[in-house]
Amino acid sequence: xxxxxxxxxxxxxxxxxxxxxxxxxxxxxxxxxxxxxxxxxxxxxxxxxxxxxxxxxxxxxxxxxxxxxxxxxxxxxxxxx
Amino acid sequence: xxxxxxxxxxxxxxxxxxxxxxxxxxxxxxxxxxxxxxxxxxxxxxxxxxxxxxxxxxxxxxxxxxxxxxxxxxxxxxxxx
Amino acid sequence: xxxxxxxxxxxxxxxxxxxxxxxxxxxxxxxxxxxxxxxxxxxxxxxxxxxxxxxxxxxxxxxxxxxxxxxxxxxxxxxxxxxxxxxxxxxxxxxxxxxxxxxxxxxxxxxxxxxxxxxxxxxxxxxxxxxxxxxxx
Amino acid sequence: xxxxxxxxxxxxxxxxxxxxxxxxxxxxxxxxxxxxxxxxxxxxxxxxxxxxxxxxxxxxxxxxxxxxxxxxxxxxxxxxxxxxxxxxxxxxxxxxxxxxxxxxxxxxxxxxxxxxxxxxxxxxxxxxxxxxxxxxx
Numbered sequence: 001x002x003x004x005x006x007x008x009x010x011x012x013x014x015x016x017x018x019x020x021x022x023x024x025x026x027x028x029x030x031x032x033x034x035x036x037x038x039x040x041x042x043x044x045x046x047x048x049x050x051x052x053x054x055x056x057x058x059x060x061x062x063x064x065x066x067x068x069x070x071x072x073x074x075x076x077x078x079x080x081x
Numbered sequence: 082x083x084x085x086x087x088x089x090x091x092x093x094x095x096x097x098x099x100x101x102x103x104x105x106x107x108x109x110x111x112x113x114x115x116x117x118x119x120x121x122x123x124x125x126x127x128x129x130x131x132x133x134x135x136x137x138x139x140x141x142x143x144x145x146x147x148x149x150x151x152x153x154x155x156x157x158x159x160x161x162x
Numbered sequence: 163x164x165x166x167x168x169x170x171x172x173x174x175x176x177x178x179x180x181x182x183x184x185x186x187x188x189x190x191x192x193x194x195x196x197x198x199x200x201x202x203x204x205x206x207x208x209x210x211x212x213x214x215x216x217x218x219x220x221x222x223x224x225x226x227x228x229x230x231x232x233x234x235x236x237x238x239x240x241x242x243x244x245x246x247x248x249x250x251x252x253x254x255x256x257x258x259x260x261x262x263x264x265x266x267x268x269x270x271x272x273x274x275x276x277x278x279x280x281x282x283x284x285x286x287x288x289x290x291x292x293x294x295x296x297x298x299x
Numbered sequence: 300x301x302x303x304x305x306x307x308x309x310x311x312x313x314x315x316x317x318x319x320x321x322x323x324x325x326x327x328x329x330x331x332x333x334x335x336x337x338x339x340x341x342x343x344x345x346x347x348x349x350x351x352x353x354x355x356x357x358x359x360x361x362x363x364x365x366x367x368x369x370x371x372x373x374x375x376x377x378x379x380x381x382x383x384x385x386x387x388x389x390x391x392x393x394x395x396x397x398x399x400x401x402x403x404x405x406x407x408x409x410x411x412x413x414x415x416x417x418x419x420x421x422x423x424x425x426x427x428x429x430x431x432x433x434x435x436x
Contacts, residue, residue: 009347009419010430054417057352073349073417077432080348080377080418081330081389081409090210090282091293135280138215154212154280158295161211161240161281162193162252162272174311177329183384186333189326189405192314196323196396247320259333261409268326269402 001026001068005033010076011051014043022072030055030072031062037074051076082107082149086114091157092132095124103153111136111153112143118155132157165220166213168243171253180237180255187261189268193252195245199294203287209242209251212280216240219279223271231267234258238271240281251283302357303350305380308390317374317392324398326405330389332382336431340424346379346388349417353377356416360408368404371395375408377418388420 006019015037022033034050052075053060059075066072087100096118103114115131133156134141140156147153173190181188195207224236237255245251254271256264283294310327318325332344361373374392382388391408393401420431 006349008349008417009421010433012347013430054349054352057349057355059415073352075349075417076419076430078413078415078417079420079431080346080353080416081413087212089212089280090284091296093210094293135212135215138212138218140278154215156212156280157282157293159276159278159280160283160294161209161216161279162276173314177310181331181385183334186331188329188331190329191398191402192325192327193398194318194323194325194394197320248318257331261328261330265328265402265406272398 001028001066003028003033003066003069004071006071006073008073008076011074014041024066028066029062030060030064030066033066033072034062034074050074052078082109082147084114084147084150085152087152087154089154089157092155095122105147109147110143111141111145111147114147114153115143115155131155133159165217165224165238165240166211167239167241169241171239171241171250173250173253173255176237176239176253176255177257180235181257182235184259185235185257186259187264188255188257189261189264190256191252191254191268191272192250193272195247195249195251197247199285202285202289204247204285205288206244206246206286207251208244208284208286209240210282210284211240211242213242216279216281220275223274223278227267227270227274230270231258231263233260234263234267236267236271238275240275240279242281302354302361302375302377303348304376304378306378308376308378308387310387310390310392313374313376313390313392314394317372318394319372321396322372322394323396324401325392325394326398326401327393328389328391328405328409329387330409332384332386332388334384336422339422339426341384341422342425343381343383343423344388345381345421345423346377347419347421348377348379350379353416353418357412360411360415364404364407364411367407368395368400370397371400371404373404373408375412377412377416379418
């Protein structure tokens with residue numbers, strides 16, 4: 001199955017992209033995607049815990065099971081206001 | 082001795098004047114002036130206690146002894162803001 | 163600078179002049195003439211003041227609050243005369259590096275100004291006019 | 300209506316549209332870009348957002364606070380893009396018949412918006428640029 005992954009703020013700078021499509025095995029969880037990102041980008045190695053996670057524009061827990069077509073985003077520490 | 086008495090808001094409406102000069106015996110207190118105003122104006126009869134009192138632009142107690150040349154004002158309930 | 167004015171209040175200009183480059187927060191309180199009070203319809207208000215004493219009293223309050231909240235830059239202006247529904251009667255502008263102090267200072271300023279500054283209002287409506295606070299005593 | 304904008308915020312216009320004739324108090328919070336943060340000089344800020352989610356999240360917060368303070372009329376707008384020192388990044392306008400509710404609602408709104416809305420800022424100064432909150436983790 002495929003999930004659309006969005007990158008914002010520092011994560012966009014680190015990965016050099018604003019979005020990508022990731023292929024996952026059935027049953028994959030949001031937290032799993034963070035761990036594969038960490039393996040790919042040395043600058044994320046220190047961040048064992050994912051930032052906040054949003055699935056389909058709503059905050060979600062790292063163990064949320066993803067479905068085909070989901071929109072996933074990791075939310076670095078917010079700083080609005 | 083003479084004291085300058087200022088009238089504001091409802092007191093200006095009741096007395097029909099914005100200021101007057103009152104002649105007082107030495108040792109007269111601010112509260113005494115209120116009591117003679119009450120005797121003069123029927124609409125003040127219900128107000129045994131004076132409103133707040135200001136002597137020379139500063140809040141003062143009813144038993145404040147007045148001096149020649151003082152500026153006295155009775156301050157009806159304030160409603161600024 | 164006077165704390166009283168007979169003209170409409172230019173809030174945007176006051177905010178611009180109050181906020182310094184070190185300030186990250188600005189809290190503005192606007193008192194507005196509303197269309198009712200104690201169940202009665204209000205059409206307009208006449209604000210009267212013991213002007214020199216009101217100036218001193220607002221200055222004293224501003225100075226007290228500024229002593230408690232030294233990071234907060236404060237501007238206060240009260241309008242006098244005839245105001246209609248929707249007109250701003252008082253503007254209090256507080257600016258500070260962080261927001262908590264400005265919120266607290268703003269709230270204390272309006273509470274204290276309403277309590278002690280010799281300003282009065284006469285409300286006018288279809289049923290006549292009345293000095294607020296007097297009849298209810 | 301959108302809670303996000305890429306243009307300067309017209310606060311006076313928003314205040315006018317938020318305040319109803321029954322309102323006697325209007326509390327405006329303005330977040331302003333300040334010239335320093337954590338001891339570093341700031342020259343400008345770039346605000347980024349996960350726009351559709353930020354819209355939903357602000358709408359949820361406004362709706363929560365409105366449920367708690369039903370007398371308070373609320374307007375919130377957050378600016379995105381490049382802002383300089385002194386520019387307003389967020390304006391929160393609360394209007395109500397009495398002032399206490401507007402002060403409380405205003406404070407809760409900014410506190411909650413800062414906690415959960417997916418908006419980020421990159422500060423730029425003489426020493427370079429940095430996403431706020433990331434390096435400090």
